[in-house]
Amino acid sequence: MIRNLQELYQYRALLWALSLRELKARYRASVLGFLWTFLNPTLSMAVYGLVFGVIMDNAPQRYPFYLFCGLLPWIFFSSSVLGGTTSVSDRKDLLTKVRFPAQVLPAYVVLTNLINFTLSLPLLFLLGIFYSDVPSWHLVFVPVLALLQTLFTLSITYLLSALNVAFRDLQHIMANIMQLLFFLTPVLWEVSSVKGVERFGLSMSAAEVQQLIVMSNPIAALMTAWRDVLFTHKVPDWQPLAVVAGVTLIILWISTSVFERRREEFAELV
Amino acid sequence: MTDAIVIDRVTKHFQKRSKRNESTTLKSELVRILKGQRKVVEPATHIEALKGVDLRVPKGSTMGIVGRNGSGKSTLLKLVTGIYAPTSGSITVNGRISALLELGAGFHPDFTGRENIMINGIILGMSRAEVKSRVDEIIAFAELGDFIDEPVRTYSSGMFMRLAFAVATHVDPEILIIDEILSVGDEHFGRKSSAKMNEFRQSGKTILFVTHSLSMIETWCDSAVWIDGGRTRMVGDPRQVVAAYRQAISMAEAESERVGHSALSAPGLALPQVEAPPPVEVIASPVHVTEVRLRDAVGAQPSAFTADGACEVFIDVTVDEPARCDASVEIATVAGVSLFRTQFAAGELSAGAQTLRLSLPRLGLGEGAHVVTATVWSGELPPKALSRTLVVAPNPTATGLIRPEHAWSLEPRATVSEPPPAVKLTAEA
Numbered sequence: 001m002i003r004n005l006q007e008l009y010q011y012r013a014l015l016w017a018l019s020l021r022e023l024k025a026r027y028r029a030s031v032l033g034f035l036w037t038f039l040n041p042t043l044s045m046a047v048y049g050l051v052f053g054v055i056m057d058n059a060p061q062r063y064p065f066y067l068f069c070g071l072l073p074w075i076f077f078s079s080s081v082l083g084g085t086t087s088v089s090d091r092k093d094l095l096t097k098v099r100f101p102a103q104v105l106p107a108y109v110v111l112t113n114l115i116n117f118t119l120s121l122p123l124l125f126l127l128g129i130f131y132s133d134v135p136s137w138h139l140v141f142v143p144v145l146a147l148l149q150t151l152f153t154l155s156i157t158y159l160l161s162a163l164n165v166a167f168r169d170l171q172h173i174m175a176n177i178m179q180l181l182f183f184l185t186p187v188l189w190e191v192s193s194v195k196g197v198e199r200f201g202l203s204m205s206a207a208e209v210q211q212l213i214v215m216s217n218p219i220a221a222l223m224t225a226w227r228d229v230l231f232t233h234k235v236p237d238w239q240p241l242a243v244v245a246g247v248t249l250i251i252l253w254i255s256t257s258v259f260e261r262r263r264e265e266f267a268e269l270v
Numbered sequence: 271m272t273d274a275i276v277i278d279r280v281t282k283h284f285q286k287r288s289k290r291n292e293s294t295t296l297k298s299e300l301v302r303i304l305k306g307q308r309k310v311v312e313p314a315t316h317i318e319a320l321k322g323v324d325l326r327v328p329k330g331s332t333m334g335i336v337g338r339n340g341s342g343k344s345t346l347l348k349l350v351t352g353i354y355a356p357t358s359g360s361i362t363v364n365g366r367i368s369a370l371l372e373l374g375a376g377f378h379p380d381f382t383g384r385e386n387i388m389i390n391g392i393i394l395g396m397s398r399a400e401v402k403s404r405v406d407e408i409i410a411f412a413e414l415g416d417f418i419d420e421p422v423r424t425y426s427s428g429m430f431m432r433l434a435f436a437v438a439t440h441v442d443p444e445i446l447i448i449d450e451i452l453s454v455g456d457e458h459f460g461r462k463s464s465a466k467m468n469e470f471r472q473s474g475k476t477i478l479f480v481t482h483s484l485s486m487i488e489t490w491c492d493s494a495v496w497i498d499g500g501r502t503r504m505v506g507d508p509r510q511v512v513a514a515y516r517q518a519i520s521m522a523e524a525e526s527e528r529v530g531h532s533a534l535s536a537p538g539l540a541l542p543q544v545e546a547p548p549p550v551e552v553i554a555s556p557v558h559v560t561e562v563r564l565r566d567a568v569g570a571q572p573s574a575f576t577a578d579g580a581c582e583v584f585i586d587v588t589v590d591e592p593a594r595c596d597a598s599v600e601i602a603t604v605a606g607v608s609l610f611r612t613q614f615a616a617g618e619l620s621a622g623a624q625t626l627r628l629s630l631p632r633l634g635l636g637e638g639a640h641v642v643t644a645t646v647w648s649g650e651l652p653p654k655a656l657s658r659t660l661v662v663a664p665n666p667t668a669t670g671l672i673r674p675e676h677a678w679s680l681e682p683r684a685t686v687s688e689p690p691p692a693v694k695l696t697a698e699a
Contacts, residue, residue: 017392021378021385028380097372098393099352167296264355267348268284 004103004256011101018108019115041072041120045127062131068124069230070187070223073145076117077153077219078178083109084157085164085171092270102263103256106157114150124230136233145229148241149222152248159255162262165269185220186213186227218244272364274445274476275327275350280359281500282320282345319345321500322359329364332477334487334508336515337497343480346497347371347447350478365476368394368443373434379423383414383433386422390437404440411462412436432459439466446470448479484512485604485639488659509659516657520643524653555648556593557619559656561586562644574663575633577673581660583628585644589619593648599628600643601635601660609635609671616646636671637664 008015027036049064060066087105094100121142125135164170191213196206204212214221214237221240228236320342327333337343348354349361351369376393377386387408391401409418412433414425422430467490470477481487487494487508494508496515504511566572567580575581583599595618600611616626626646640660647653665673 013398014392017389017398021381021389025378025380094376094393096348096353097375098369099367099395100375100393163296167299170296173296267353 001253001256004260007101008103008107011104014101015104015108015111018104019112022108022112023115037116037119038123041123045123049127062133065124065127065131065133066190066227066231067188068127069227072117072120072124073149073223073226074182074185074187074219076113077149077222078182079116080110080113080153081156081160082171082174082178083113084153085160085174087157088161088266089165089168089171089270095267095270102266103158103259106161107154110150110154110157113153114146118146128230133231135230138229138233138235141225141229141236145222145225145236145241148244148248151252152218152222152244155248155252155255158259159251162255162259165262165266181217181219184213185217186223190227191220191224214240215243218247272329273326273362274329274331274364275325275478276360276362277323277325277346277350278360278362280320280323280346280349280356280361281318282342282349282354283316283318283357285316318500320349320356323497323500323502325495325502325505327476327478329476330474331492332471332479332490334491334494335478335480335497336482336484336487336494336511337503338519341497342500343497344371344449347449347478347480351447363445365444366395367445367447368438368441369447369449370435370438371447371449373431373438377422377430377434380421382421383412383418383425384409386433387437390434391441394438394441395443396441400442408436408440411440411466413459428456428459435463439463439470443475445476445478448477448481450480450482483604484516485641485659485661488512489639489661512659513657516641516643517655520655555651555654556590557595557646557648557654558588558590559585559644559646559654560588560623562642562656562658564642564658564660574661576663577633577635577637577665577668578675579633581630581633583630583642583644585626585628585646585656587619587624587626587646589621589624592618592620595619595646595648597626597644597646600645602641602643603671604639604641607671609640632675633662634673634675635660635662636669636673637662 023037030036032039045064045068048067052063052067084106087109088095088102091100091105094105095102128135160170160174191210194206194210194213197204197209214224221244225236225241228234323342323346335343335346345354347369348371349356350363351367351371352363353369353371374390376390378389381389384405387405388398388401391404391408392398396404412418412429412435414429414433417425417429418433422433425433467477471490491508493506494511495502496504496511498518504514561584563584563586564571564575565582565584566575567582569582585597585599587595587597589595595616596613597616598611598613600608602608612628614626614628626644638661640662641657642660643655643657645653645655668676
């Protein structure tokens, strides 16, 4: 695991060049070019603002802002995972023609999405100001959360990209799993709004269910923390984040060893 | 002198994808696990691309690899480069390696030539600063003019290859691995790439390359290796290796004509052994070609013959027992186009060493490398052949494959029907 990350650092120039190219290439042929990086989230913010601010005006207060505090980190996670899954299997051109460090491929997808996420944060603050919400000192937690989420995403992406080389249907399965996960994760809804369960012989109080959601799903813990920092302006709970950090280390250890074991086959199987 | 590349008993097996594909979806794998079935042990459905290759490439030398399609040459290069891992055996590489296996890896069509130089250079192992310091050199070498700032998708394929080749050769490696790419671009660029390769050789870099141009192996390489059917068949002096390879190819062709099936049809199949006579041969030929020597008018062996000068072909043969023999000499292009063939009934040859001599007072060939094949046979018995490369020096006054004796003159209009020319210019020797 340490060696893998060291190598990744060693290839940082390559990683950076590929990410920059990806960002530039995305809007290369269009008139507005790089502006689309900002325009895309702006337009979707406007759409959500219209839907929940004007059409469905029984939605909670400042709901579009609330939504985006969760949606942006979620998009960072889900596009990294979906793009990362096919990152190795789609790059036959690089893997079979030059000696290429395979772990750069999933890593640069994550990095690209991280940059995109970072670039969209100022827009989020603008949206907040629109709802007369000024960012607070809690922003110091943003880099910490971003780092934690990046590492967690990277560990998942390593594993999936290595597996997808041998099992090509994984990419289709993942699309469905991510959709399911989207609704299981407090992005559209709030953890504190979840009620207790009194059926199927289960008896759990609302607090217990909420605890279960946050503790069992690292992404839910991260989303809750993002929202605490960006929307509620409070210090996030450290226990769920500690669990996420622990889980990240374990998955990262597993996935780097899986990746290292399989990487010799990549050039033959892609 | 240390070795730059040491290949020790390397084998490489590939899974046959057609059979595996059916069972490698995650779904079927999960279903199998849920049903509690054991993993079906697949019968040996792998392809042995390399069956055991030993090779040492000394530092600073140029080694050429010859062999038929599918014999494992490219697999070997990919193993040395580190793209594949060997199934067994070991490969040691001492020095920074750069592989020109396929040009333009990671080129993005929407980006300009300049932007692609940066990314391709980094992919090939240069640091950002290194690419920056060499970018002007690369652009100058590629000679793309204003196109360097146009998207690569607007390039012609020749321009694309030129840019890719320019980047790849400016990586400044200690070991260069090349697979069949020197025929890039037009003639001018071809000469430039050759010059670049020469520069590499002279600066003491190790070069390992695959080519089907046998004359190139003979003129460029310090040593050659012949890979046949996934094994090292022969290592040594490039001329000897090329000659043995040519002989095996012509034997395989002769055999396929006689027996009706072709040893050349199945890719990767080993060529027939030159030394061991083929099984259908009941009586071995009593006559053998031991050497073919090419000499000029004064009996020297020039590196290049002049087109108008003389060429003597000496065919050294050994005769086991007295036999009536015929001989032929054929001159062909490197690509195998026959330019000239002559046959000679030598009559009864006595046992022992003999020399047949073919005099060509005027060679009359265009510039470049040619293949001279001398064949000797007795009656219906299998022929014995040996090839040598004949290089003809460039001549500025004419081009083409052949160079007949020729003269230009200016005829006055009234005397156009008169046969004797007014001025006679003969081609200069």
